[in-house]
Structures are given as structure tokens and as C-alpha cells.
Amino acid sequence: MILKGGRSNLQTAGDYVCTVLSSRQVLPGVFSVEFESPEISSVALPGQFVQVEPSPGVFPVTRRPVTINRLTESGFELLFDVVGRGTQLMARFLPGDMVRVMGPLGKGWDVDQDKTWLLIGGGLGAAGFQFLVDSVRSSGVIIGASGADRVIPVQAQTVHIVTEDGSRGSRGLVTALISEELLARADSIAVCGPVAMMEAVWNTIPEAHRSKVQVSTESRMGCGWGVCDGCSIPVSGGGYRKCCVEGPVFPGDTIDWKRWKEAGL
Amino acid sequence: MEGGRIMSSPSLTRKFWGTEFVSPVMLASGTSGFGEELFKLGCLTGAGAVVSKAVTMKPRSGNPPPRLLETPFGLLNSIGLANPGARYVLENILPAVSNLPCPLVINVAGESVQEFADVVSVLKESGVHIGYEINVSCPNVAEGGAAFGVDPEVVFRVSEAVSQVADRPFSVKLTPNGGDMVQAAVAAQQGGASAVTVCNTFLGMMIDWKTGKSVIKRKVAGYTSPALLPLVVARVWQVSNAVSVPVISSGGVSCGQDVLQLLAAGAEMVQVGTRLMRRPCAAGELLDEMKKLTGEQ
Numbered sequence: 170m171i172l173k174g175g176r177s178n179l180q181t182a183g184d185y186v187c188t189v190l191s192s193r194q195v196l197p198g199v200f201s202v203e204f205e206s207p208e209i210s211s212v213a214l215p216g217q218f219v220q221v222e223p224s225p226g227v228f229p230v231t232r233r234p235v236t237i238n239r240l241t242e243s244g245f246e247l248l249f250d251v252v253g254r255g256t257q258l259m260a261r262f263l264p265g266d267m268v269r270v271m272g273p274l275g276k277g278w279d280v281d282q283d284k285t286w287l288l289i290g291g292g293l294g295a296a297g298f299q300f301l302v303d304s305v306r307s308s309g310v311i312i313g314a315s316g317a318d319r320v321i322p323v324q325a326q327t328v329h330i331v332t333e334d335g336s337r338g339s340r341g342l343v344t345a346l347i348s349e350e351l352l353a354r355a356d357s358i359a360v361c362g363p364v365a366m367m368e369a370v371w372n373t374i375p376e377a378h379r380s381k382v383q384v385s386t387e388s389r390m391g392c393g394w395g396v397c398d399g400c401s402i403p404v405s406g407g408g409y410r411k412c413c414v415e416g417p418v419f420p421g422d423t424i425d426w427k428r429w430k431e432a433g434l
Numbered sequence: 435m436e437g438g439r440i441m442s443s444p445s446l447t448r449k450f451w452g453t454e455f456v457s458p459v460m461l462a463s464g465t466s467g468f469g470e471e472l473f474k475l476g477c478l479t480g481a482g483a484v485v486s487k488a489v490t491m492k493p494r495s496g497n498p499p500p501r502l503l504e505t506p507f508g509l510l511n512s513i514g515l516a517n518p519g520a521r522y523v524l525e526n527i528l529p530a531v532s533n534l535p536c537p538l539v540i541n542v543a544g545e546s547v548q549e550f551a552d553v554v555s556v557l558k559e560s561g562v563h564i565g566y567e568i569n570v571s572c573p574n575v576a577e578g579g580a581a582f583g584v585d586p587e588v589v590f591r592v593s594e595a596v597s598q599v600a601d602r603p604f605s606v607k608l609t610p611n612g613g614d615m616v617q618a619a620v621a622a623q624q625g626g627a628s629a630v631t632v633c634n635t636f637l638g639m640m641i642d643w644k645t646g647k648s649v650i651k652r653k654v655a656g657y658t659s660p661a662l663l664p665l666v667v668a669r670v671w672q673v674s675n676a677v678s679v680p681v682i683s684s685g686g687v688s689c690g691q692d693v694l695q696l697l698a699a700g701a702e703m704v705q706v707g708t709r710l711m712r713r714p715c716a717a718g719e720l721l722d723e724m725k726k727l728t729g730e731q
Contacts, residue, residue, distance in 0.1 A: 179471055230658075391502050396464075398464075398501070399511060403498070
């Protein structure tokens with residue numbers, strides 16, 4: 170399946186009551202939840218996210234934004250790390266549960282069917298890669314993690330794994346696997362992970378290849394649909410862009426890495 | 435019964451500021467932009483009105499992130515009045531929202547008494563909005579930095595300055611952070627305000643005990659929560675007993691019953707804000723709940 174697009178379009182988003190089809194722990198503290206939602210999966214593009222209500226009632230007062238990891242037969246799968254109260258509640262979703270899910274939201278990867286992609290993910294940053302791999306031609310996927318128990322599973326022809334403790338793949342950081350050969354073979358480069366990892370990758374990529382780079386960002390979100398201005402990300406040249414509707418995917422040169430790191434997110 | 439109203443079957447449609455409203459629910463400033471996004475999402479059904487995000491004279495890019503922190507029972511925000519400035523709003527945003535299915539009220543902020551009047555003078559060239567909401571919770575930079583709203587004398591001057599230039603009704607949105615809100619409401623009315631909004635966010639802060647630092651970059655922030663409902667009910671009740679202009683409540687709403695309670699406390703219109711973060715279509719949901727509770731068709 171080849172998809173074209175990536176624009177944020179609120180007109181194709183909706184707030185749906187979705188049935189949980191499956192829920193399982195794929196790595197320690199990392200959960201996969203599959204929702205039934207032909208409405209969302211029929212219009213979703215790689216790199217877009219959904220806003221999930223972690224519980225019925227009023228608290229917590231915001232939803233949890235999660236990138237769609239892959240499309241399934243009748244819906245989509247989310248992969249997420251338990252980091253706080255909201256994701257703790259989501260980890261308890263059971264098949265048959267009815268959950269409010271709004272989406273698809275945000276501007277995903279700028280996908281062009283004629284291009285070959287290199288994907289570079291750090292930690293949970295790779296938890297949205299499957300959708301992109303399934304939608305484009307990819308020359309390789311580099312996945313970095315602290316250890317084997319944090320390596321997000323991605324099914325692709327060529328997957329390079331690197332862990333900080335050497336418990337799986339080679340020992341080291343993702344930047345060690347970035348070679349001129351891999352960069353030259355790619356027309357587009359997708360990067361997603363913690364801010365420090367993305368900045369290190371950006372700094373490792375030589376100037377000549379930087380125009381190919383797209384980064385998928387993450388921020389604390391209020392609404393997820395462009396009005397509260399809570400998720401704004403510092404951009405080069407001053408000012409901010411909204412992660413939720415102008416992103417989460419941006420061209421690599423858009424981000425002001427120094428100011429973004431200062432946010433400490 | 436003093437202040438509160440007995441409302442066996444309150445009417446939900448109403449005329450306010452000379453305009454017909456399908457519901458008493460207004461969408462609070464900062465939680466619905468200028469209404470365009472919610473319109474695209476199909477979520478303005480049942481909304482009485484949209485109150486825009488704050489507009490200042492010059493563009494403001496807003497505060498450095500993180501700007502938001504969810505707390506166990508609410509939300510801290512420190513957005514910093516990010517907006518593209520009055521001239522841009524007049525020329526680019528208002529024309530784009532002229533077809534909203536509900537009325538628009540524009541929230542106005544400033545760093546001096548004069549700035550409020552200047553913003554209104556620019557925006558009155560547009561016929562798109564029905565009125566203004568004057569945000570006196572921002573710091574009075576020109577006179578030392580304390581919020582305008584904590585000093586009734588300053589509230590009077592802001593209200594008077596706006597009323598001299600405004601060609602349509604305006605509400606003064608009061609602050610709960612210092613000062614006497616009842617006195618400030620009376621001062622707003624004396625200055626010419628056509629309503630008062632009770633009230634802006636409550637000052638809040640969360641500290642990471644490991645670093646001793648505030649989690650929000652700008653340290654203190656505005657706190658909103660469904661748990662604030664009794665605080666807002668009390669203030670609406672106090673203020674509505676002291677002024678003759680309509681009171682618009684803001685804060686604490688998470689269900690239709692909350693809206694009805696605020697109406698009973700003396701509010702003419704009821705704003706909902708943070709609830710939209712979870713439920714963008716909250717306006718319609720609240721109206722449906724109220725219709726069920728009151729038996730209105």
C-alpha cells in the first residue's frame with residue numbers, strides 16, 4: 170500500500186467510541202492495544218496520532234496522544250510506554266472495552282511514493298514506524314534502545330539494532346550505525362525518539378543529507394487539535410509551531426534543538 | 435433564598451447582549467481558538483458562543499515550553515497570551531470565521547490601560563464578533579506588573595477606557611488571585627462594562643522536589659479543574675448579588691448539572707473550558723444533558 174499526503178486535516182478527524190480488540194504487553198512496561206475503527210484507519214496517514222481517553226468520567230482532564238503504530242484489518246494498533254497515570258489506565262484496557270478515541274490528528278510523514286526511506290528510531294520513538302514501513306519503500310530501519318527489553322519490534326526487510334548495554338544487536342548509540350552509504354541510499358530520512366537522541370542524529374548527518382530529514386516530535390498536549398497552544402515547539406529563527414497540527418512531523422531544519430532541549434521534556 | 439435562583443425548569447435558549455443563543459454555554463477563552471477548528475470538527479453544535487483566545491496589540495509568540503502540566507485533578511497552563519496581534523486578527527482571522535454557526539466574543543488583553551482600548555479600536559472595524567471580554571488578569575506592565583484585576587480602581591479605569599471606544603458590549607473577566615472580586619466587579623460595572631466574567635484561572639504551581647524547580651518554565655501558572663466548581667459557584671453567587679449587569683461564569687464545569695447549578699447561583703451565561711480538552715464536542719453534550727435534566731425539548 171502506497172499512501173500520499175501527510176497534511177493535518179481536522180475535517181477527516183472524528184471522536185469515536187472504539188472497541189478494544191486486543192491488549193497485550195509486548196515489552197516490560199510497553200503495551201500494544203488494538204482498536205476497531207474503520208473510520209480512523211480508512212483516512213489515517215503514517216505519522217498521525219490519536220487522542221485516547223484513558224478512563225471514563227472526568228479525570229485525568231486531558232487525553233493521551235499516541236502515534237498510530239500500524240493499521241490492522243479493521244482498525245489500528247497503538248504501542249505505548251507506561252509513564253504516568255493516564256498510560257497506567259490505558260495498560261488496563263481489555264478486549265471489548267469501549268473507549269473514546271479521536272483521530273486521526275496531526276501532520277504525519279511527508280510521504281512520496283517514489284522515495285526510499287531510512288528510518289532511525291530511539292526507544293519508544295520507533296513505536297509508530299510500522300505504519301511508515303508498511304506504506305513506503307524502505308532501505309533500512311535503525312532501532313536504538315537502552316537494552317534488549319526496550320527494543321520496539323518493527324517488521325522490515327533490513328533492521329539494524331543497537332543497544333546501549335549491548336544486550337541486543339551491536340553495543341552503542343544509533344549514531345554509530347549512521348553511515349554515508351545508508352544516507353546516500355535514502356531519499357527521505359525519518360527520525361523519532363527522545364529530543365537528545367534526535368539532536369545527536371541531526372548533528373551526525375552531514376549537511377548534504379539534511380534536507381532529507383523529517384523528525385517526529387512529542388510534546389505535552391492539551392487539546393491535540395490546534396487551539397490551546399500548549400504543545401508548541403521552538404523553531405529555528407524564533408517563535409513556535411504547534412506540535413499537534415503543524416506537526417508532529419517537521420522537516421529536521423525546522424526545530425531549534427537548543428531551545429527545545431531546554432524545555433526538558 | 436438570597437442570590438441563588440429557584441429554577442424548576444430554566445429556559446436554555448436565551449437572548450444575551452441582543453443576540454439569540456441556542457444555549458447558555460460559552461466556550462472559554464484559550465480553549466477553542468477562534469472557533470474554526472471546532473467548526474471543522476463539527477463540534478459547535480449546541481454552543482451558545484465562542485470566546486476567542488486573547489488578542490493583544492502586537493503579536494506575541496508565547497512562553498517557552500513546557501506550557502502545560504496535567505495535575506492529578508486539573509491542568510496548569512502558562513501559554514503566555516500567544517497570538518498574532520490585533521491587526522492580523524482583524525485582517526486574516528475574523529474574515530475566516532465569519533460563517534461560524536454561533537456568535538463570537540473576542541477576548542482582549544493588554545499591558546497598559548491604553549492597550550485594551552487600542553485593541554478594541556482596531557477590532558471594531560470588523561462586524562464578525564458580537565462583543566468583547568476584557569482580560570484584566572494579565573500583568574499591568576506599565577504600572578509595576580501587578581495584575582490589573584486586583585485593584586478595583588484600575589479595573590474601573592480599564593472598563594472606562596474600553597467603554598469609551600467600544601461599539602458593542604463587553605464583559606470584564608475578573609481574577610481570583612488577590613484583591614476583592616466583588617469590589618472589582620462593581621468597579622467594572624461603574625466603568626461601563628455590560629457584564630463581568632467570574633473568573634479567570636487560579637494561580638498554581640507544581641514543583642519537582644528532586645530539583646526544587648517549578649515544572650512550568652514561567653514558574654506560576656493558571657490552574658483549572660472540575661474541582662474548582664464550588665469556588666466558582668461561591669464567587670458567582672457573591673458577585674451576582676453585588677452587580678446589576680449579567681454575570682458570566684467561567685470554570686469548574688464538567689457536566690450539564692454543573693451548568694444548571696451555576697445558572698442557579700446567578701450566572702446568565704456559563705463558560706466551559708478545560709472540559710473541551712477531553713471532549714471537543716462538550717457544548718452539545720452539556721446541552722443534551724441539561725435538556726434531559728430540565729425536560730426541555
